[in-house]
Amino acid sequence: MTQIIKAKKGIITDEMKLVAAEEKLSADAICQGVAEGKIVILYNLLHSNSKPVGVGQGLRTKVNANIGTSAHCSGIAEELKKLKVSIEAGADAVMDLSTGGDLNSIRKKIMQESTVPVGTVPIYQAAIEAERSSGSTGDMTEDLIFEAIEKHLKDGVDFITVHCGINFETIGKLKKNPRIMDVVSRGGALLIDWIIKNKKENPLYENYDRLLVLAKKYDAVLSLGDGMRPGAIADATDPAQIQELIVLGQLAKRANEKGVQAMIEGPGHVPLKEIEANIKLEKELCHGAPFYVLGPLPTDVAPGYDHITSAIGGAIAGGAGADFLCYVTPSEHLGLPSLDDVSQGVIASRIAAHAADIAKGIPGAAEWDRKMSLARKKLDWERQIKLSIDPKRARKLHEANKKGDTDVCSMCGEYCSMKVMNRVMEELSPEGRG
Numbered sequence: 001m002t003q004i005i006k007a008k009k010g011i012i013t014d015e016m017k018l019v020a021a022e023e024k025l026s027a028d029a030i031c032q033g034v035a036e037g038k039i040v041i042l043y044n045l046l047h048s049n050s051k052p053v054g055v056g057q058g059l060r061t062k063v064n065a066n067i068g069t070s071a072h073c074s075g076i077a078e079e080l081k082k083l084k085v086s087i088e089a090g091a092d093a094v095m096d097l098s099t100g101g102d103l104n105s106i107r108k109k110i111m112q113e114s115t116v117p118v119g120t121v122p123i124y125q126a127a128i129e130a131e132r133s134s135g136s137t138g139d140m141t142e143d144l145i146f147e148a149i150e151k152h153l154k155d156g157v158d159f160i161t162v163h164c165g166i167n168f169e170t171i172g173k174l175k176k177n178p179r180i181m182d183v184v185s186r187g188g189a190l191l192i193d194w195i196i197k198n199k200k201e202n203p204l205y206e207n208y209d210r211l212l213v214l215a216k217k218y219d220a221v222l223s224l225g226d227g228m229r230p231g232a233i234a235d236a237t238d239p240a241q242i243q244e245l246i247v248l249g250q251l252a253k254r255a256n257e258k259g260v261q262a263m264i265e266g267p268g269h270v271p272l273k274e275i276e277a278n279i280k281l282e283k284e285l286c287h288g289a290p291f292y293v294l295g296p297l298p299t300d301v302a303p304g305y306d307h308i309t310s311a312i313g314g315a316i317a318g319g320a321g322a323d324f325l326c327y328v329t330p331s332e333h334l335g336l337p338s339l340d341d342v343s344q345g346v347i348a349s350r351i352a353a354h355a356a357d358i359a360k361g362i363p364g365a366a367e368w369d370r371k372m373s374l375a376r377k378k379l380d381w382e383r384q385i386k387l388s389i390d391p392k393r394a395r396k397l398h399e400a401n402k403k404g405d406t407d408v409c410s411m412c413g414e415y416c417s418m419k420v421m422n423r424v425m426e427e428l429s430p431e432g433r434g
């Protein structure tokens with residue numbers, strides 16, 4: 001039985017207990033969330049060196065890091081380094097988005113090395129194999145797509161992105177309501193190209209039950225992909241995006257009824273004023289299913305700094321109810337990220353996620369900040385560094401600016417407000433403090 005089937009029967013699994021302990025919640029609360037489809041547990045039993053991670057309502061906002069080779073850079077050694085950096089920086093999960101080199105070998109090596117859940121996009125492999133054999137991604141067959149999916153699940157992949165919401169109707173909405181950026185989802189573009197060339201319905205939509213059988217077999221989470229996500233703020237919340245979301249809500253419900261866990265993927269580039277509405281709309285249309293967002297990015301003009309853009313949108317999205325943030329690195333829109341880009345992307349998303357957790361009242365979130373404030377008041381630098389979201393960078397910056405053995409930093413020196421006020425408060429009588 002899968003996690004959701006057991007949850008509906010009131011059976012608390014070991015994975016639910018582990019998630020409950022991590023989240024400082026009761027196992028009963030996790031079980032109920034899974035049963036209702038509002039919490040998913042990223043954990044394929046075949047990925048034995050990973051730990052279960054819960055995503056959804058009432059849980060800490062999670063962060064995903066994307067890694068993987070490209071056709072122009074297919075070195076697995078570099079991507080394994082990025083995997084290590086992602087985990088060290090605090091990513092809760094990673095996605096292998098490889099499109100270059102020996103895809104099976106790359107995926108297996110990432111699975112072997114990853115101690116956090118791994119997600120993939122099997123349609124990439126199906127399209128690449130079709131192109132390598134016949135010269136066209138449009139020559140994918142339904143069997144090739146589903147064979148790729150099972151191959152990934154059999155290797156222990158914990159969650160897969162599947163663009164099931166793209167169909168004739170959503171494509172029709174796009175045609176009637178033109179966009180600046182059309183479609184920026186790679187998987188979405190590949191499927192739209194296939195549908196138009198073959199004049200057939202999307203196999204992932206038309207044969208959704210076949211997909212559910214595979215997901216149920218491996219108890220993997222379906223991440224229902226946002227193939228119509230906006231790639232420009234001018235395209236946000238348009239008919240194509242909303243139509244796809246409606247379809248995904250229906251498919252998520254069908255998945256849960258069949259004993260399969262599902263979460264929903266979301267935008268993308270969204271103006272600041274529309275982010276909260278997008279989150280609320282997903283929760284309404286998709287029956288409270290966990291929402292996994294890319295960013296979102298509230299402006300299009302910051303290449304080189306899009307990890308910051310993403311963190312701004314991610315904090316608002318998370319605070320409004322988004323459950324899972326996919327990181328964006330400084331290299332977004334420009335190229336494959338470096339090791340440092342990966343680290344910066346994870347940290348930026350973690351800052352956004354934590355700010356969101358404070359807003360949502362997640363257990364222990366605000367207490368972390370309280371401890372930091374107390375350490376700052378005491379000028380306890382070692383404690384501040386240990387409590388920081390990136391201790392290595394905090395220590396580096398403090399040491400670089402430290403002047404001798406002084407207990408203050410180089411910005412204020414002896415005029416430090418904390419030092420002055422600590423002295424003043426000691427001199428005040430108990431009555432004076434009031």
